[in-house]
Amino acid sequence: MRHALVLGIVAAIAAAAPWPQATAQVPDPTAAEFDKFREIMEQDNPAELFEMKGEELWRARRGPKNASLEQCDLGLGPGVVKGAYARMPRYFADADRVMDAEARIVHCMITLQGFTYAALAKQPFSSLTRTPDPVSLVTYVAAQSRGMKISAPQSHPKERATYETGKAIFFYRAGAFDFSCASCHGSDDKRIRTQPLPNFTKPQQAIRAVQGWPGYRMTGGVMHSLQWRMNDCFRQQRFPEPGYASETVSALLAYLTVNANGHVYRGPGIKR
Amino acid sequence: MHRTRRTVLKGVWAMGALATAVAAGLLGPGRAFAAWNKGAFEAKSALDAMRALGMSNAEDSKNIEIRAPDIAENGAVVPIDITSNIPGTTSISVFIEKNPFPYTGTFDVSQGAMPFVHVRVKIGESSPVRVVVAAGGKHYTTAKEVKVTIGGCGG
């Protein structure tokens, strides 16, 4: 009944404008229903299981150097985890580049624990049978910024330059389908199928690129970080594959996160 | 402990007074039901499962609240809250009628829990979610339709 009514409205609008250039934005009862249950889902989120696992990994002596990550500098000094996630991506002098949280954790696993990049980058994303350690670790680290204001720094010249590079990556159209990030996330009130598409160029909506990540994905029931999210965006953008924890991914995340600065981060979330 | 409970159950069956025994709390501290009911869990229809559980005579009730989405965002994780307002509720059972194996579970609240449960379930296609409540040796039922949509890409 409701369905027929909606279609009726669309038809009426379409009839009034014989060459419609944009779909009429009818209120979306589906999205409202999803939102209602989102809160329930977030209240008890299996992401917390990975947060627990990540904390255990953070404290454990592991790797060829049999060291824990407790001396890892996430930007606020060695061992300071609280609030670090909300202040990344940031510039790290020891690596001479801007790093997002997971890239930094990978850096620490290499420098402190002696793991190799090749080993960590081999299968960096969660599957039904395996959750890579950096994913649990970044979930733990992210949870320690729950309730804090996002404030990715822009004080270092390389942080400012990286933001601009990330912005250029965001708008760069190429590949088989001529897509850029902005093709889906550059205008207001759009959706793909039933999924709303936030406009990441606007601060009020850019927060949705950050909020809820790392996220427990209902599809498959696996934990995913922003490294995975960016990777899968490039896949759907019909691009080749970006390197895990690479500068490109950090730059794109710097652009998105700086745009979201000032919003309160609610911690690891739950995703469709 | 398990063995003890089963012995008790056998005796109760012999007396043919299971419902009375459950209602009277004679089966504590173990669970009110016997071993995991393979027959019910492997039944291909909700009705067959209810028969295997002795619940097929359940009568419709307005005193069971099912809170579940009208349209689930993702069929892999559908949150369901069930509250029974029927006095003396001992258990809450869930059947997802269109699933290959509709019987999803029974929650025993007879030994010190409120008549409430929250659970998250997989729903393969749009389906009624049927709840059967046992109370005072009788069964009561209600159902709520949950639609499952297909998704886009992304997330």
Place this chain on the structure above:
Amino acid sequence: MAEPMKIRATLQGDVADVRVLMAHPMETGQRKDAAGKLVPLHFIQTITAQLNGKTVFAADMSQAVSRNPVFAFKVKGAKAGDKLSITWQDNTGDKRTDELVIRAAP
């Protein structure tokens, strides 16, 4: 090896609102792995919750419960200092018990 559960219990009067997260694949037996082989049924069959050693809530369940199960229930007659323990057992015989001491409402 079974991973730990996350259990939360909040007192409201003498009722404990219990919420629990379990790490379990809950395989339906209908999914194929990357090699195209069916992944065998692997799911939690029973859950038991005990308050100070006495069973207060129990469940029998099927593979239709979502992966990494989430449950909530409410236990009557609970008070600060009570020990709540939760046990699950799956169809392979694997089991796990975790417990917590209920704390006074803040």
Place this chain on the structure above:
Amino acid sequence: MRLAFAALMAATGLLASCATPQRDHRPDAVAMMKRDFHAMGIAGMDRLNEDSVQAACNQHQDNPPQGVADKLQKEQLAAIKWPADGRLLGDWKSGERIAQDGRGMTWSDKGGAGGSCYNCHQIGPRESSFGTLGPSLYQFAKLRGYGADIQRYAYGKIYNAKAYNLCSQMPRMGHVGALTEQQMKDLTALLMDPASPVNQ
């Protein structure tokens, strides 16, 4: 002296970039991506290179000067391969299936593609799970007419949206070989066939 400097700047095309203090970060971005990306499945590194259309749209924020757009649009239009048999309408039922199918051209796809149409467009009245990135196509021909020119427009737009609007967000499904001629005919039928649910 100052005049000579200005002349030099103008000659080398640097005047515009001096007038705006912001520099173009696109070269940095492209260089970074070329360092960081690798070919995966059917998605080769060549996909990071712009073709003439992408370059014009990237350079001008999707709003190139009229002259540039006209010239490129003409080239794109001329490159459309129209069906040799002259028929543009296939089977709308098959078209509906193709419109529903969102696979194709990613590094995890093997080859072949669906149309991904519902990702962005409302089309048939029975499918409520449609995107809104593109305009509604519901009652496409009923509103526009069933004539040969509209048929040709529909087929051409599916084949190469950039032939009609240079920086359109819509992929060039025929131009890049994502869809076969038959698939595009079936999609055209979905939009144009009087019996298609789209036109009810």
